[in-house]
Every structure is written in C-alpha cells, then in structure tokens.
Amino acid sequence: MKEENRDMPDKQRIGILGAGTWGMALARMLANCDKEVTVWSALPQEVEQLSTTHIHPKLPGVDFPETIRYTTDIEEACTNQNIIMFAVPSVFVRSTAEKAKPYIKDNQIIVDVAKGIEADTFMTLTEVIEDVLDNDTLHLVALSGPTHAEEVARGLPTAIVSACKNLDAAKYVQKFFSSPFMRVYTNNDVKGIEICGALKNIIALAAGISGGLGYGDNARAALITRGLAEMERLGGRIGCTPHTFSGLTGMGDLIVTCTSEFSRNNQAGHLIGEGKTPAEAVKEVGMVVEGINALPAAVQLAETYKVDMPIVMTVNKIVNEGLNPKDAVNALLQRDLKSETPLPSINDVFEESVLRKTRKSGMKRVITYGTFDLLHYGHINLLRRAKELGDYLIVGLSTDEFNWNEKQKKCYFTYEQRKQLLESVRYVDLVIPECAWDQKRKDVHEYHVDTFVMGDDWKGQFDFLEEEGAEVVYLPRTPEISTTRIKKDLNK
Numbered sequence: 001m002k003e004e005n006r007d008m009p010d011k012q013r014i015g016i017l018g019a020g021t022w023g024m025a026l027a028r029m030l031a032n033c034d035k036e037v038t039v040w041s042a043l044p045q046e047v048e049q050l051s052t053t054h055i056h057p058k059l060p061g062v063d064f065p066e067t068i069r070y071t072t073d074i075e076e077a078c079t080n081q082n083i084i085m086f087a088v089p090s091v092f093v094r095s096t097a098e099k100a101k102p103y104i105k106d107n108q109i110i111v112d113v114a115k116g117i118e119a120d121t122f123m124t125l126t127e128v129i130e131d132v133l134d135n136d137t138l139h140l141v142a143l144s145g146p147t148h149a150e151e152v153a154r155g156l157p158t159a160i161v162s163a164c165k166n167l168d169a170a171k172y173v174q175k176f177f178s179s180p181f182m183r184v185y186t187n188n189d190v191k192g193i194e195i196c197g198a199l200k201n202i203i204a205l206a207a208g209i210s211g212g213l214g215y216g217d218n219a220r221a222a223l224i225t226r227g228l229a230e231m232e233r234l235g236g237r238i239g240c241t242p243h244t245f246s247g248l249t250g251m252g253d254l255i256v257t258c259t260s261e262f263s264r265n266n267q268a269g270h271l272i273g274e275g276k277t278p279a280e281a282v283k284e285v286g287m288v289v290e291g292i293n294a295l296p297a298a299v300q301l302a303e304t305y306k307v308d309m310p311i312v313m314t315v316n317k318i319v320n321e322g323l324n325p326k327d328a329v330n331a332l333l334q335r336d337l338k339s340e341t342p343l344p345s346i347n348d349v350f351e352e353s354v355l356r357k358t359r360k361s362g363m364k365r366v367i368t369y370g371t372f373d374l375l376h377y378g379h380i381n382l383l384r385r386a387k388e389l390g391d392y393l394i395v396g397l398s399t400d401e402f403n404w405n406e407k408q409k410k411c412y413f414t415y416e417q418r419k420q421l422l423e424s425v426r427y428v429d430l431v432i433p434e435c436a437w438d439q440k441r442k443d444v445h446e447y448h449v450d451t452f453v454m455g456d457d458w459k460g461q462f463d464f465l466e467e468e469g470a471e472v473v474y475l476p477r478t479p480e481i482s483t484t485r486i487k488k489d490l491n492k
C-alpha cells in the first residue's frame, strides 16, 4: 500500500455509498470523530430529507451532525477520499460499483460493510466490487461484526473486524474506524469474514421463525450452535480460517442477529413463523432482509461443495418453496440421529492448513488421477515425476463404483486398499476420491492446483484445464509395464 496516498493535508475523508441505517450510523460515528463525511444515495428524496432534517426515519431519536454532506452525485462522493465505503444492500453492490468505477483512483482503499453473497456468481461482496472495478492496485476491506446500526448510532460499545489481505490496509481501516466506543480488530481471512456475514443472516431467519412459532430459548440456542457448525463446515470446504468462525464475525454476529430485537432478519423470521408470507414479512420490516437475498447462493454453495447444511436448506424451503414452518421444524428434528462434529485428527488439521493456502502462496500443488491397481514401478515413476513438478502431490483415485460404472473395469484391490498403498508412497501427500469424469475442473479450484499431470496416453484430452489456470503436463509412461500387462502375464 502506498502510504503517500493517505497523507492528505486536511481532515481524513470518507465517501459513504448508501444512506440506509448502517451507512448512516457509521457516518454519524465518523463525523463525530472529526472525519469529513460525504454520503451518497441513489434516492434523491433520501438526500433531500437527510440534508434538511438531519434525521433518519429508521433511526428515531438520533440526531446527525450537520457537518455530514449528502449528495446524489457519486463522483462527488468518490473523489479525493481516504476511504470509499459501500453501505448499500447486497443486491445494489454491483450496480453501485459500476456507477462509481469511473471515479475510483489507483491505490484507493475501499471498505464494504454490506453482508451477502451474490446470487448468480456466488461472489462475496468485496469480490463483486473487485470484479467490477478491475484494478489490481485497490485495497478491498470487509468491515464486519456484531454491529447493529441502532446501537452504533447511539454510541453504544461495539467491536468489529477490519479484514483485508493487505495488513497495512486492514490497519489503516482499523485506525480510521476506531472510536471511543468502537473497538476494531484486524483479520486477513476476508473470505471467511464475508461468508460468516452472509450465512449468519440465514440462521437468524431460522431463529426468528422458531420464535414466531412460539418456541423458546432452548431452540434458539440449538439453532445458533448448529447454525455455526453449518457455517464452519462450508467455510472449511471453501478454505476459510476455522478461527474466524468462533470470532466476532462468526459466533459474535450470529449471537447478536439471532437474539437482538433490532435484527431485521430475526424480525422477518418471527413474522414468517407467525404465519406471514416472506414478502409480507420483508414489507413489514421495511429494511433489507439480507438472509433472504443470501439463500440462493448459500443453497448452491452447499450443493456444490457437498456440505450438509440442514438449517439453511430448511429456511430455503420455507422462504422459497412455501413449506409450512411448523412442518419444516418437525422435519429438522426428525432427521437421522448423529454425533456432534468430531474433532479433526492431526492429519486433517495439517491437510486443511496446506490446502487452505491459495495459489501463488509459494507452495506448488500438483494433481494426477488414476486407478493405481496392483501398484507397480511404472506408477511410482509417474508419481515421482509428478511430485518433482511441485511441492505437494494430490492423487485423485478412481473409486470402485466409478471404475465399474464408467470404465467397466473391476480392480483387484478395493478403493481402500489402493488408497492405503498410495498413502504409503513417499511422493504422495493426499489421496482424494475420483467419482466422476467432470470433477477435475472443480478439484483444480478446490485444491488450488497449479499443475495437472497425466500419462501421455491421455495427451490433449485435459488441455481445457488451462482455462481454469492450471498448467497441464502429460508425462511419458514407462513403456514396458502396466496393470493390464501384469494381469495378462500372470494369466499365462
């Protein structure tokens, strides 16, 4: 981060995009901390009302400093600012970024405080902004935590997290937003922070629905705890840091949203539990209910990553498929009995920590696929050369079902036996199941693969993986040996 861009001669300045309750609560806090605050809104009547009354209709009893400037001109809000902050509801983040794009300078710090995941792209909101602005010099920060606008606007103690891959930018935002009543922490797990922010809203809908049905604190505590387990499971598969989920943006925000009378998601859920339709509930709340917006992406992510998320799925059935809330809760309770998540083994922890590292992290990951039945020196030659292309070798091992259904091939050794053999080869770091031809594209992303390796009998057939960012290498096979040959020779 170039420090000189932050050295502005006068007061520190911020342009806030969005004049809802959260944008305005932060505008008030920052203006009271002597920051120069400009608030942009897409709605001219909102700008008119705020600049004449200095009152926000959804934050009654809160007065806003007259120093705050209001505008409908996004160029004015984005020009010459230390920070530009996105505070519009998630569905408007992309269109607002498109409007702001011409006025964003290099090295700009951009903070997002909205919580959600875009429905069609499954991008988190800093990813959406990054996608639109398409400028490598920008610093994108997610600012998130258990922070109801109604309390921040009244100066009540609050803690929040400034998350950015660039520590200097995270610290800059930490300092900028620290106030006598707001304590700001840093974190570099941006994806984890944003996944937490989006998913906790869905769990809060569930908590509200439960309350609306007349269920008590026990049910709410169960939903919070099991909801957190669902968030952690998905986060773990995506590669987020486990600790994030027990932090302010995970457990903290989940607690506040599932228990507070101020929560829009909790309120909407309550109304749905009492029998209102989701549309009626959203209308009655009168502010954005992000849990509903986040449902399509959450469901898709759970299905794509094959993560069990029963609470999220149940809320989706109620909100989007018209399932009766009472029946839905009964179905949730009647599921197969199981244990609470077991502690991962030391090996799992190690694998997780390796696989979480993204490409360009310095560790080069290689993947290869095959059946590896009757493991022989030709296999070992291939595995050794594959490992030499990087630091960490993953083997996608064809399952017995896949071999039988797709290749009409029956192995001598079972999948578990073949897996055990491969795991004892010193070149192999991880064995994963290969269950379908088309999983390779997904694996390349999920395991942050740099190099895809196959024997040269497959030459040309996997070149399409280069589009996914992996280098594709075909290694010459050891000519005189193969499993088929061994079987044939033994049958002589």
Ligand SMILES: NC(=O)C1=CN([C@@H]2O[C@H](COP(=O)(O)OP(=O)(O)OC[C@H]3O[C@@H](n4cnc5c(N)ncnc54)[C@H](O)[C@@H]3O)[C@@H](O)[C@H]2O)C=CC1
Pocket (backbone or CB within 6 Å): 018, 019, 020, 021, 022, 023, 041, 042, 043, 046, 058, 087, 088, 089, 090, 092, 096, 113, 114, 115, 116, 147, 148, 149, 150, 286, 287, 288, 290
């Ligand atoms: N309210 C809260 O306590 C907190 C909210 N958040 C997040 O902040 C985001 C905003 O939430 P709120 O301020 O509560 O929402 P809100 O419902 O109060 O925001 C409505 C605002 O959206 C803006 N808007 C309306 N139509 C627009 C358009 N076409 N284009 C651009 N902007 C438009 C307007 O300024 C309007 O006032 C959400 O993602 C929410 O999850 C995060 C933390 C706390």
Ligand SMILES: O=C(CO)COP(=O)(O)O
Pocket (backbone or CB within 6 Å): 115, 145, 146, 147, 148, 149, 201, 204, 253, 256, 257, 262, 263, 264, 265, 266, 288, 289, 290
């Ligand atoms: O994110 C929030 C509090 O941290 C706001 O949650 P609600 O949108 O449910 O009010």
